[in-house]
Amino acid sequence: MNKFRILFSKGTLLNRLLRKYAVIMIGVTMTATVIFSIHTWEQNQKQAENMTSDAVQSTSRMLNDKTTLSRIIKNQLVGNSEKIENVTTYLTKPIDQYLMYVYEQQNSTDELVSFPNQIKDLYANYEELSAIYIVLNQLPEYYESSRENKGGKIKKGTPKLLDAFYIKLPITQGGAESGSIFIGFQKKELDMILENLTSFNGLSLYMISGTTNRLYTFHDNKIAKETFERQEMIITESLKKNSQLPIDDLEKNNFVQHQELSDDYRILAVLDKKSVKIETGKNLAPLIIGIIILDNILLIFLYKTFKRYSQQVSIVMQAMDQTAAGNLETRIDITNTEYELKELSIGINEMLDSINQFVEDIYKLEIKQQDAHMRALQAQINPHFLYNTLEYIRMYAISEGSEELADVVYAFSALLRNNTNQEKTITLKEELDFCEKYVYLYQMRYPNRVAYHFMIDPDLEKIEVPKFVIQPLVENYFKHGIDFTRFDNALSVKVLQEGKRVRIIIKDNGKGMTEKRLKQIEEKLSHPKVELHGSIGLQNVNERLRASFGSSYYMSLENNETGGLTVSITFKEG
Numbered sequence: 001m002n003k004f005r006i007l008f009s010k011g012t013l014l015n016r017l018l019r020k021y022a023v024i025m026i027g028v029t030m031t032a033t034v035i036f037s038i039h040t041w042e043q044n045q046k047q048a049e050n051m052t053s054d055a056v057q058s059t060s061r062m063l064n065d066k067t068t069l070s071r072i073i074k075n076q077l078v079g080n081s082e083k084i085e086n087v088t089t090y091l092t093k094p095i096d097q098y099l100m101y102v103y104e105q106q107n108s109t110d111e112l113v114s115f116p117n118q119i120k121d122l123y124a125n126y127e128e129l130s131a132i133y134i135v136l137n138q139l140p141e142y143y144e145s146s147r148e149n150k151g152g153k154i155k156k157g158t159p160k161l162l163d164a165f166y167i168k169l170p171i172t173q174g175g176a177e178s179g180s181i182f183i184g185f186q187k188k189e190l191d192m193i194l195e196n197l198t199s200f201n202g203l204s205l206y207m208i209s210g211t212t213n214r215l216y217t218f219h220d221n222k223i224a225k226e227t228f229e230r231q232e233m234i235i236t237e238s239l240k241k242n243s244q245l246p247i248d249d250l251e252k253n254n255f256v257q258h259q260e261l262s263d264d265y266r267i268l269a270v271l272d273k274k275s276v277k278i279e280t281g282k283n284l285a286p287l288i289i290g291i292i293i294l295d296n297i298l299l300i301f302l303y304k305t306f307k308r309y310s311q312q313v314s315i316v317m318q319a320m321d322q323t324a325a326g327n328l329e330t331r332i333d334i335t336n337t338e339y340e341l342k343e344l345s346i347g348i349n350e351m352l353d354s355i356n357q358f359v360e361d362i363y364k365l366e367i368k369q370q371d372a373h374m375r376a377l378q379a380q381i382n383p384h385f386l387y388n389t390l391e392y393i394r395m396y397a398i399s400e401g402s403e404e405l406a407d408v409v410y411a412f413s414a415l416l417r418n419n420t421n422q423e424k425t426i427t428l429k430e431e432l433d434f435c436e437k438y439v440y441l442y443q444m445r446y447p448n449r450v451a452y453h454f455m456i457d458p459d460l461e462k463i464e465v466p467k468f469v470i471q472p473l474v475e476n477y478f479k480h481g482i483d484f485t486r487f488d489n490a491l492s493v494k495v496l497q498e499g500k501r502v503r504i505i506i507k508d509n510g511k512g513m514t515e516k517r518l519k520q521i522e523e524k525l526s527h528p529k530v531e532l533h534g535s536i537g538l539q540n541v542n543e544r545l546r547a548s549f550g551s552s553y554y555m556s557l558e559n560n561e562t563g564g565l566t567v568s569i570t571f572k573e574g
Contacts, residue, residue, distance in 0.1 A: 022299055029291050037284050044200075044280045045255075051197050052257040052269040055205050058193050059216075059267050060259055063167070063207070070167040070183040073122055077115075078134065078171045078181060087134060090115045091141050091154055120150050130164040131184035136171070138178070146184075165190055165207075166215040187216070194218050200279050202272035204231055208239070209265055227272050235268075312337045316345060323352065428495055428502075429461035435474050435493060446484055456495040460502055463573055466544040473506045473541060473567050481510025481565060490562075501552070504569040509562035518557055525555055545571065 078084050082105075089101050102114050123129055132152070134143040142159050145152030164184030171179040194205060202223045207216035219228055231250070238246035245268055250256045255271040315336055322330040331352065332345040432454050439452045470493065482489050492507045513521075525542055545553050552572035560566045 018302055021302065025298065026295055029295055033288060033291050036287070040284060041277075041280050044276055047199055048255045048271050048273075048276045049257070051199050051203065052255050052271050054197050055194055055203060055269040056257045056259050056267050058197070059190065059205060059207060059269075060261060062165075062190050062193070063261065063265060063267070066165065066167050066183075066185050067169075069126065069128075070169055070181075073126070073129075073132070073183055074169050074171075074181050076122070077118060077132075078179075081173055084136075084171065084173055084178065086115055087143070088136060088139070091134075091136065091139055091143060116151050119145050119152055123147055123150050128185050128189060129183070130186045131162050131166075131182075133159045133161065133182035133184075134171075134179065135159060135182075136179040163187065166209075168209050168215065190216065191218060195220075200271060200276050202227060202275035204228070204270045206235065206268040206270075207265065208245075208268070215265075223272065224275075227274070231270055316348070319345075319348065424467060425464045426467045427461060428456060428463050428465055431465060431467070431470050432456055432493060432495065435471050438471060438474060439491060442478055449484055449487055450482070450489045450491070452491045452493075454493045457497045459497055460495050460573075463502060466548050469541050469545055469569075470504065470506065473538070476538065477506075477508045477510055477565075481508050481512070483511065498570070500572055501570050502573050506567040506569075507560060507564065508566075509560075509564040512559040512563050512565050513557070515559075518559065521557055525557075545569065 076083075078087055086102075086105075090098050093101065099114075106113075119132065122132070129147065131146045132143070133145075136142070140156050141154050142156075143152055144155055144159065146162060159182065161182060162184065165187045166182050166184045169181050169183070170177045171181055194203065197203070201220055203218075203220045204223065205216075205218040206214060209215050231254075234246050234249050238244055238249070245258060245266060247256055247258060250270055253273055255273060255276070257269045259267045261267065316332060319330050319332045331349050334342055334345045334349070337345045436452070436454050439450065443450045443452070474491065474493065477491055488509070490509050492505070494503075494505045494507075496503045496505070521538070525538075542555055545555070549571040554570050556568045558566050558568075
């Protein structure tokens with residue numbers, strides 16, 4: 001453990017980082033490779049299991065299809081007592097006697113047809129049909145027919161089935177089994193299906209009827225000889241011993257799927273695990289080799305890169321040590337540095353070149369700060385000088401008997417003082433007073449053209465609101481709504497108590513708005529921080545009131561009965 005710690009503590013920071021990064025990189029890549037390998041093996045196992053399952057299911061579907069077709073063929077040949085008698089006569093009588101029998105039966109029933117003709121018709125109607133065997137218990141002879149010999153032959157002994165895919169069906173007469181019919185189909189159809197399933201080498205499939213009858217066997221042509229022979233031996237011995245499939249024995253080295261069907265059919269699919277492992281190894285080998293090569297290449301590249309970088313860092317650190325010792329004449333040779341270290345070196349050199357200038361600049365900055373302080377004092381003095389001047393003009397107007405001019409100067413001075421005041425909130429009473437002064441100035445400018453009325457509930461006078469929430473709305477009326485050619489322009493501002501809510505109503509008889517424009521503004525007012533082009537004052541008021549009163553605040557606009565605009569603002573006090 002101590003040696004391990006020493007390995008990561010010796011040398012410069014970059015060298016230690018290199019060693020740590022190398023260990024982490026190798027650990028991560030190896031871990032990722034192991035995880036990917038395990039995942040790949042698990043996926044291949046699932047794929048192998050799915051392949052054996054698909055093989056069983058495909059064979060089962062094929063078996064069901066061929067069984068259905070076989071029953072049709074069976075019914076056509078030996079489906080009733082008359083047809084069984086027809087076959088029996090064909091197997092036991094000379095051909096001339098059989099033909100006389102068929103002739104007599106046709107005259108009497110109009111149904112019975114020649115057995116050889118039936119066989120030929122079946123081969124013509126069903127291309128997949130490969131062979132037909134008919135065995136009757138009471139006869140030593142059996143019938144054998146193939147696509148190469150459609151007429152068939154009558155033979156004695158035990159039937160030797162040709163290479164095909166067979167369905168065995170019992171022949172019954174009078175409720176008792178009187179024989180069997182073997183209907184063979186071409187193997188290539190099922191062989192092709194199973195070959196297309198072989199994602200891995202080593203698939204085998206067995207179809208067994210009864211205890212030991214193998215109706216169909218498939219082996220992948222790439223299966224190892226020893227694997228094939230071992231499977232055959234295990235299956236054959238188990239069937240001979242107890243007619244059971246050796247599932248447990250096969251599962252030790254194989255992926256196994258089996259299914260028992262009706263009519264005493266059994267299907268067994270076996271896939272060698274060794275072949276799956278070999279295939280998995282082949283797939284993973286390029287990845288593992290590639291990871292090893294990539295790790296080596298990266299380690300070499302990182303070593304060379306970090307070594308050069310470490311040398312450049314040492315040059316910079318030496319210069320910084322000299323500077324810390326008080327040698328401000330030290331400069332870094334930028335020809336020995338590159339990339340960000342070169343930029344850093346240039347920056348350090350420029351910093352060293354500018355230290356004295358920085359000292360001088362700090363001194364100048366102090367002087368500028370003093371000058372800014374003096375200007376701030378002057379900015380405080382100038383408004384007072386302006387207010388005093390306006391107050392002198394007002395008093396002079398009063399002394400000269402011009403009270404109207406004195407009122408105008410007073411109103412203007414009050415508005416100016418309010419606008420330059422740095423306070424952020426104001427009472428509703430003060431806000432309405434300033435609005436009234438604003439309207440009064442317009443009234444003095446346009447005599448007998450503007451009428452106004454301001455009213456506030458006494459209980460609401462001291463409620464604080466953000467500054468300039470009513471004045472911009474009043475100002476909008478004089479900018480956009482008023483018609484100075486008229487003599488009946490009117491404006492009303494009311495502040496009312498409605499339960500626990502405050503309601504502010506600004507109403508005029510101006511130009512109003514179009515319905516389209518009203519809907520646009522109403523929709524945008526419902527969203528915070530909207531942009532109402534052409535309604536900056538409205539936007540400002542909406543945002544500040546929403547910030548102050550939250551969800552209790554609401555603003556609405558509508559055209560009133562006079563043709564003008566009514567703006568309604570409500571919020572919950574407190």
